[in-house]
Amino acid sequence: MEIATRHFGRIDVDGADLFVFPAGLIGLEELRRWVLLSEPRRAAAWMQSVDRPEVALAVINPRLFWPQCRLRVARQELAVLGLRDLRQIEVLAIVARHERGLTADLKAPLVFDLRNRLGCQVICNGEEPLRMPLDIAPPAVRRSA
């Protein structure tokens, strides 16, 4: 199917590219079908909504920015995925732009089940910040600079 996106023009989305979030995102419950698009030359990607093509969220892999990052999530948060094998998951954090710059939401990351191509937004039960400042390059980039 073809969708007219806000940032990337018209893109063709194959059913096999979709990630389905059965519960949507928090506050965006009706947005269930998404496709991940890599951002060329940036340590980020885009969660492009298929249901509402004008919506695209920037996401990062928090482990790239904070290698020590450990997110604590209650198992029932992952129930929608029916996960048995936690090696099959990818965790990404949503990036937001605020007046002081970019932040990553480590309180409510996105969990992807790569095998079944399902996803959900979870709420961590530790002290993870909702707005972790993101004004740093990932360590891999700093080393090569």
Place this chain on the structure above:
Amino acid sequence: MLVLSRQRDESIMIGDNVVVTVVDIRGDKVRLGIQAPNEIPVHRREVYDAIKRENRQAADIEPADLEPLGRSAAPLGRRRPG
């Protein structure tokens, strides 16, 4: 909104399988115990609302906003067009 009076150790049922129990009352603070099936996440309202606002704020981001992130070979997903 339905309003019910409960004393300590009393409960209410929500549907067949959600039980909310008043565990303790001290001054203006009430401690609640919540028993719910695994598939029903339970959260404090203000946390949930803050995440909702953050998600909506995140939807305003533009590709140019990501320039401070620097370059990296860390592809996620399929390459975006353009």
